[in-house]
Amino acid sequence: MTTRLAALAVVLMAFAAPAAAVDGEKVLADRCAACHDLTGPAPTTLKALWARKGPDLFYAGDKYREGWIAEWLREPERIRPAGMFYAEHVKATEQWDVVDPSGLKDHVKLPKDEAAAVAAALMKRKAKSARVAQAKVEEVHLSTVMGDLMFDKFKGCIACHRTGPEYGGQSGPELYTAAERLRPEYMWAYMQDPQAFDPKIWMPNMHLAPADLNKLVRYLEMIAEEDD
């Protein structure tokens, strides 16, 4: 009888235990490391910058919202209209240069359990915590009109970034999803000094004052809410 009970307990435990928990670190190594830098540092030469296939992830825990990563990895959609290094995916036309989609590759899709495990593993990568901790994010009020003016006319961000699926520049990542993807402190710190994160990146340091950084973070939150 005791033996039977013990056997039953073993069987029940087998069902109750989560089906072989996914090792996020292993998935990162097996499926992500070929295109993403998981250890740093960021490229310090143009050739290394050009060769980069996906965003650096060695500070992913400082940068991304975990929930967004877990969702996005299941149904990934392009964030950079012209790919990781835009110049590789551009062709000239009579009028102006356009994206040449022929060389753009879709991101791998992960099943739900792997996506969640990868998101959790990425949250442990915090090589830029000290930098992001310097962000002084403050809630500010901003009207849509002032936000649009600031983004388009005063700071010129629209030159390289899209604020909607069909409006804006294409050499930088789309920004109408930025606040869904990114932590506010990261957006603040990155906009303040992009080269502190990525020394050769083609986003210029716009010398933005803290008050402007707060407004731009708020604006990115506003356009992300509109996009929902």
Add this chain to the structure above:
Amino acid sequence: MGVRTVALAAILALSAVSLAAPVRAEDSAADLYRTYCIQCHGLKGKGTGINVRDMSVQPRDHTDAGGMGGLSDARIFKAIKEGGPAVTKSVLMPPWGGVLTDAEIESLVRYLRTLCGCKGAG
């Protein structure tokens, strides 16, 4: 002999320094242009980059000898380093001083002169 020895030693010392000094692989102006400039100024430098469609102001055509010839090297340097507003031009031309060194900006100014096939004004 003493002088010769000293001279030889000096030459050897200088050679050793120049041999030992790390050679910094500087990025060529063409590579810098491809990385930072063509997004707006275009693959052909004509001011028709991938970002231009929705811009309110067209970026400068670097192949336009007339327009470029009217600008001094110093003014172009300032525009690249400090951005359009520093030379009373559009905010859509950002300041690149945070990512490019002065030497790199100077090399870009020289590169632009090859694109326009022109010399700077005064």
